[in-house]
Amino acid sequence: MKREKSEALFAKAQTYFPGGVNSPVRAFRSVGGTPLFIAKGKGAHIWDADGNEFIDYCASWGPLILGHANQKVIDAIKQTVENGSSFGAPTALENELAELILSNNKYVEKIRFVSSGTEAVMSAIRLARGFTKRNKIVKFEGCYHGHSDSLLVKAGSGLVTFGNTSSAGVPESVVNDTIVVSLNNEEAVKQAFIEFKNQIACIIIEPIPANNGLLLQRKEYLKFLRDICTENKTLLIFDEVVSGFRVGFTGAAGYYDIQPDIITYGKIIGGGLPVGMYGASAEIMSNISPEGNVYQAGTLSGNPVAMAAGIAQLTECLKPNFYIDLEKKTQFLISNFKFQILNFKVFSIGSIFWIAFTDKKNIRSAEEINPDSMKHFRILHKELLERGIYLGPSGYEVGFVSEAHTEADLIKTAKMFGEAMEEVMK
C-alpha cells in the first residue's frame, strides 16, 4: 500500500501540531505506523491522500450513523450556509432540532445546545452542582466524559478513592471533588455515599461505556444507580454522547427505560458537525442562565449550519426500522467473524461493536481488560488496514456500523477479517 502522501503530510503536520494531530488518538501511537490522512468519504468508504480506499468503521468516532457525505445532510448544510453561517442570535433551526428531539424523547423536557460533548458534560456537572448545592461527583473508572478538568481523573487504589489527576495541568484541588469507583460494583458506590453523605452532587456514567472497550453494564446495576441517587437526592447523569441516537433514538435511557436526571448528547446529534446538548426536566433546566444562576454560554451554540445537519441526520434516524436494520447489519457482520480461537470475542450492542482478545464471557469493568491483549489488536489493525478495512487506531476503541454499509461491504469485511486473523494467530 502506498503511504507516501500521508507520510509527507504527517511530517509537515508534526511541525505544526503536537504529535502532528489535533486530537491525540489520531496519531496512531497505540497501533504504530503513520496515521492516514483522509481526503474523502462517501457512504461507508473513505479514501486517503494516496488514493487508497477503505471500508470505514470509525465513522469519525461515531457521529456518522448515515455514513460519509450523506446527500440529505449535504443539501441541508448547503441550503443553510447560503443564508449565513452564524448570527449570535436565535434562529428557527434551533427550535426545529429541539422539537425533533423533544417530541420523540420522553427522558428530557428542556435542553441546551452546545458545540461539543466535552462542553455538554462540563455544563451538566455544573448544573448538577448548582442544583444540589453540593460539590462532590462520582465517576467510574473506564468511562470517558471529554477532557474537562474534573473528569480527567484516574482511580487511585482502594474501593472508594479520590481521583488522581490523569493529566498534567489539572490541579489536585479540582480532582479532590471527584470520586472514582469501579464499574459494576455496588459496594463501592454504597461506600461512597456513606463516606460522603449529603456531599455528592451527581453520579455520572456512560450507561453504555464505549470509550475503554465496550463495558456493557447489567440493567440491574443501572437501576441500582438510579435508586441510590434518588435516595440520596443526588442527580444521575447519563453521558450519552456515544449511545444517544445510536442504540435507538432515545439512546440508553430508552434502551433500558431508566430515567436519569440529566442527559448529555453529542456525536450523532450534529450530523457530522460540532453539536452537543444537555437536557433534563424543566425544573432542573430552569437553573440554567438566564432563567437561573448556573452560567453557561457559547458564541457558536445552536449554530444554524450545524443545526441543519443535525435535523437532516436525525430525521433519517426516525424512519421506521432504522435502528432494527442497523442492528441486523451489525449482527450479520459479527456472525461472520468466525474464528475457533479461545481468546477472541466481539461484544456488541445495537450498531456498536468491540473486538476483544479475551477468554472472559463478559467484560464489565476496566480492570478486566488485559492490557497485554492489545498486542493482538495492533497486528489485527495493521493487517486490516492493508486489506482496506479501517478501524479506529486503538484496541480500546469500539467500531460503528452505519446505514451506508452495504451487504457487500460487510461480506468483504468479514473475509478480510478472516485473513487478518490468520496473521494474528501466527
Ligand SMILES: *Cc1c(COP(=O)(O)O)cnc(C)c1O
Ligand atoms: C466523545 C465523548 C465525549 C466528548 O465529546 P467531544 O465532542 O469529543 O468533546 C464525552 N463523553 C462521551 C461518552 C464521549 O464518547
